[in-house]
Amino acid sequence: xxxxxxxxxxxxxxxxxxxxxxxxxxxxxxxxxxxxxxxxxxxxxxxxxxxxxxxxxxxxxxxxxxxxxxxxxxxxxxxxxxxxxxxxxxxxxxxxxxxxxxxxxxxxxxxxxxxxxxxxxxxxxxxxxxxxxxxxxxxxxxxxxxxxxxxxxxxxxxxxxxxxxxxxxxxxxxxxxxxxxxxxxxxxxxxxxxxxxxxxxxxxxxxxxxxxxxxxxxxxxxxxxxxxxxxxxxxxxxxxxxxxxxxxxxxxxxxxxxxxxxxxxxxxxxxxxxxxxxxxxxxxxxxxxxxxxxxxxxxxxxxxxxxxxxxxxxxxxxxxxxxxxxxxxxxxxxxxxxxxxxxx
Amino acid sequence: xxxxxxxxxxxxxxxxxxxxxxxxxxxxxxxxxxxxxxxxxxxxxxxxxxxxxxxxxxxxxxxxxxxxxxxxxxxxxxxxxxxxxxxxxx
Numbered sequence: 001x002x003x004x005x006x007x008x009x010x011x012x013x014x015x016x017x018x019x020x021x022x023x024x025x026x027x028x029x030x031x032x033x034x035x036x037x038x039x040x041x042x043x044x045x046x047x048x049x050x051x052x053x054x055x056x057x058x059x060x061x062x063x064x065x066x067x068x069x070x071x072x073x074x075x076x077x078x079x080x081x082x083x084x085x086x087x088x089x090x091x092x093x094x095x096x097x098x099x100x101x102x103x104x105x106x107x108x109x110x111x112x113x114x115x116x117x118x119x120x121x122x123x124x125x126x127x128x129x130x131x132x133x134x135x136x137x138x139x140x141x142x143x144x145x146x147x148x149x150x151x152x153x154x155x156x157x158x159x160x161x162x163x164x165x166x167x168x169x170x171x172x173x174x175x176x177x178x179x180x181x182x183x184x185x186x187x188x189x190x191x192x193x194x195x196x197x198x199x200x201x202x203x204x205x206x207x208x209x210x211x212x213x214x215x216x217x218x219x220x221x222x223x224x225x226x227x228x229x230x231x232x233x234x235x236x237x238x239x240x241x242x243x244x245x246x247x248x249x250x251x252x253x254x255x256x257x258x259x260x261x262x263x264x265x266x267x268x269x270x271x272x273x274x275x276x277x278x279x280x281x282x283x284x285x286x287x288x289x290x291x292x293x294x295x296x297x298x299x300x301x302x303x304x305x306x307x308x309x310x311x312x313x314x315x316x317x318x319x320x321x322x323x324x325x326x327x328x329x330x331x332x333x334x335x336x337x338x339x340x341x342x343x344x
Numbered sequence: 345x346x347x348x349x350x351x352x353x354x355x356x357x358x359x360x361x362x363x364x365x366x367x368x369x370x371x372x373x374x375x376x377x378x379x380x381x382x383x384x385x386x387x388x389x390x391x392x393x394x395x396x397x398x399x400x401x402x403x404x405x406x407x408x409x410x411x412x413x414x415x416x417x418x419x420x421x422x423x424x425x426x427x428x429x430x431x432x433x434x
Contacts, residue, residue: 023389262390
């Protein structure tokens with residue numbers, strides 16, 4: 001069987017039509033502030049050189065800049081920082097200029113409900129783990145963020161909680177799932193990836209299979225809460241990184257490999273807080289060690305763009321369909337994930 | 345299975361069938377679908393291009409290498425590519 005024959009299977013054709021409506025999305029990433037209340041272990045913002053820029057805090061400068069981004073064809077924005085919630089006027093301008101997007105936040109300060117973006121609230125562990133992994137900027141143990149996040153976003157449809165598995169916190173997800181589920185929110189998974197030149201103890205060593213098993217267990221026990229698929233669990237817990245399995249399409253990876261980019265490899269930029277970007281750093285989480293990259297954000301582009309690597313079997317194509325359906329549910333406000341088509 | 349002979353007209357038809365599943369103003373696009381029209385100028389998204397290339401692979405039984413995608417900028421260059429790949433495979 002080939003691709004055109006897979007599309008004769010009604011369930012596959014329907015899912016493909018559903019996800020194909022979003023092929024037009026063209027995104028870039030924007031660090032909007034270097035300020036943050038926390039200094040989390042393995043934080044990517046404070047790795048590398050990018051945080052050493054001078055913040056542009058003028059909302060009108062951002063408005064002018066975003067006009068050019070729109071002309072460039074950007075119709076989806078990813079806002080990060082350090083902590084974007086600390087610059088509410090800049091967020092307001094972003095939403096006025098480009099209505100679709102996502103904000104990565106620690107959730108300690110609520111983002112104005114008028115900013116109708118998806119909000120990804122980071123979760124690093126349970127009541128024991130979180131304060132250890134997420135210290136305050138001064139160095140003392142940080143807060144247990146989850147109760148504050150749940151309080152700030154009660155009855156708010158924008159957020160999804162993103163639990164990052166690391167080498168030590170696999171079982172801590174149980175408490176997190178119970179709390180998130182009780183509040184009627186949804187949760188997805190990320191896998192810790194090493195920053196460049198780092199030997200962090202959080203890197204998964206001999207714990208990938210256990211992580212995968214925990215993901216599967218969570219999907220079975222909390223089907224209404226967990227936004228994930230069996231194929232997501234498989235690809236994010238392989239010994240090889242996402243780049244190793246599929247080849248990363250972002251400009252940073254393409255430049256490192258000496259290749260000419262296509263699609264996202266041409267258009268994606270990762271802007272710093274002074275509105276500049278460096279092509280050699282243009283990827284979803286700059287300063288990641290590509291050989292260890294298992295970021296959920298990276299997978300959204302890497303796996304999605306590699307449709308051609310998922311058509312050698314119907315099983316592969318089903319996996320790809322589930323993956324894209326999952327990623328759209330994570331990133332697009334109002335998008336509902338369907339049933340999994342890939343049987344693991 | 346041996347590769348199938350291609351023509352620019354046939355490839356244009358495959359492109360048209362592919363685009364019909366996407367988010368395009370097909371009435372406006374149709375007159376612009378010529379063998380030497382640049383895919384970039386037509387505003388076709390990269391994932392829709394992948395859809396098109398995969399359909400071409402299925403029909404003509406040739407493999408389009410991912411690293412070759414940037415060089416395949418029009419139906420004409422794609423036709424030349426398929427012809428060359430087909431000749432090499434014999």
